[in-house]
Amino acid sequence: MPQPTPPETSSPHSIRLEAVTLVRGNQHVFEGLTLSLQETRIGLIGDNGAGKSSLFRLISGLDQPQQGRVVVHGCDTQADRRQLSKHVGLMFQNPDDQIIFPTVAEELAFSLTARGETRQAARQQARDFLAQRGLEAWAGRAVGELSQGQRQQVCLLALQISEPATLLLDEPFASLDLLSQARLAAQLEASDHQILVSTHLLEHVYDFERVLWLEQGKVRADGPGREVCEAYAENVRERAAAERGRHA
Numbered sequence: 189m190p191q192p193t194p195p196e197t198s199s200p201h202s203i204r205l206e207a208v209t210l211v212r213g214n215q216h217v218f219e220g221l222t223l224s225l226q227e228t229r230i231g232l233i234g235d236n237g238a239g240k241s242s243l244f245r246l247i248s249g250l251d252q253p254q255q256g257r258v259v260v261h262g263c264d265t266q267a268d269r270r271q272l273s274k275h276v277g278l279m280f281q282n283p284d285d286q287i288i289f290p291t292v293a294e295e296l297a298f299s300l301t302a303r304g305e306t307r308q309a310a311r312q313q314a315r316d317f318l319a320q321r322g323l324e325a326w327a328g329r330a331v332g333e334l335s336q337g338q339r340q341q342v343c344l345l346a347l348q349i350s351e352p353a354t355l356l357l358d359e360p361f362a363s364l365d366l367l368s369q370a371r372l373a374a375q376l377e378a379s380d381h382q383i384l385v386s387t388h389l390l391e392h393v394y395d396f397e398r399v400l401w402l403e404q405g406k407v408r409a410d411g412p413g414r415e416v417c418e419a420y421a422e423n424v425r426e427r428a429a430a431e432r433g434r435h436a
């Protein structure tokens with residue numbers, strides 16, 4: 189008997205941008221960008237304004253392209269919006285853009301109610317999830333009284349509890365102290381999710397199997413983390429030296 193063709197959603201890690209044009213304000217951020225992202229660990233690097241956050245906004249369905257399409261694990265981000273949260277979760281660069289609820293447990297529970305859990309079950313699961321990580325004391329804490337780095341941790345926990353197949357982490361190390369950075373790096377290494385990380389701290393993506401260097405909405409380099417990070421760092425050194433020369 190012929191076997192049915194498996195749906196595209198069965199592909200474990202598959203994100204495709206097909207000839208995507210994105211305009212934000214009056215800025216053409218991407219023009220005809222085509223990308224296939226299947227590796228388990230992918231880093232995004234590049235100057236401020238290169239398009240890293242915009243790429244995450246497209247993949248998570250927050251922004252829609254003016255042309256082309258974005259397909260995440262078989263879900264078209266425009267046509268299948270309701271399915272998308274199962275497949276992809278975005279941790280914002282600024283936790284205050286993500287957090288809605290006054291307490292940590294409520295914020296985590298929201299990730300579950302958004303996926304159909306009852307409020308009571310979601311609250312209990314949130315408390316259990318925190319307790320499993322030795323963070324039971326955080327459950328009732330007011331988010332507004334946490335530090336920026338702690339709020340970032342809450343955002344990551346809120347993503348992890350809902351277990352999307354792909355995590356998009358926008359500068360997750362930016363506000364963390366060194367020990368917290370090391371903890372997060374170890375956590376990411378141990379995770380079996382597909383994880384895309386945008387960062388200016390190159391050491392955190394240096395060993396990734398794939399890193400994209402974005403420059404003004406285009407892919408300037410794409411390859412193993414070590415090669416791409418070294419090429420970008422060299423380019424930055426050259427530009428900094430040229431600037432020093434001009435000001436001398």
Ligand SMILES: Nc1ncnc2c1ncn2[C@@H]1O[C@H](COP(=O)(O)OP(=O)(O)OP(=O)(O)O)[C@@H](O)[C@H]1O
Pocket residue numbers: 212213214215217234235236237238239240241242243281
């Ligand atoms: N809310 C917005 N409205 C209009 N244009 C925007 C908006 N946010 C970003 N842009 C533009 O989109 C382009 C890409 O910005 P994006 O935030 O994606 O860059 P980035 O690589 O994430 O930068 P950073 O390293 O500073 O976070 C920039 O030219 C920026 O001016």
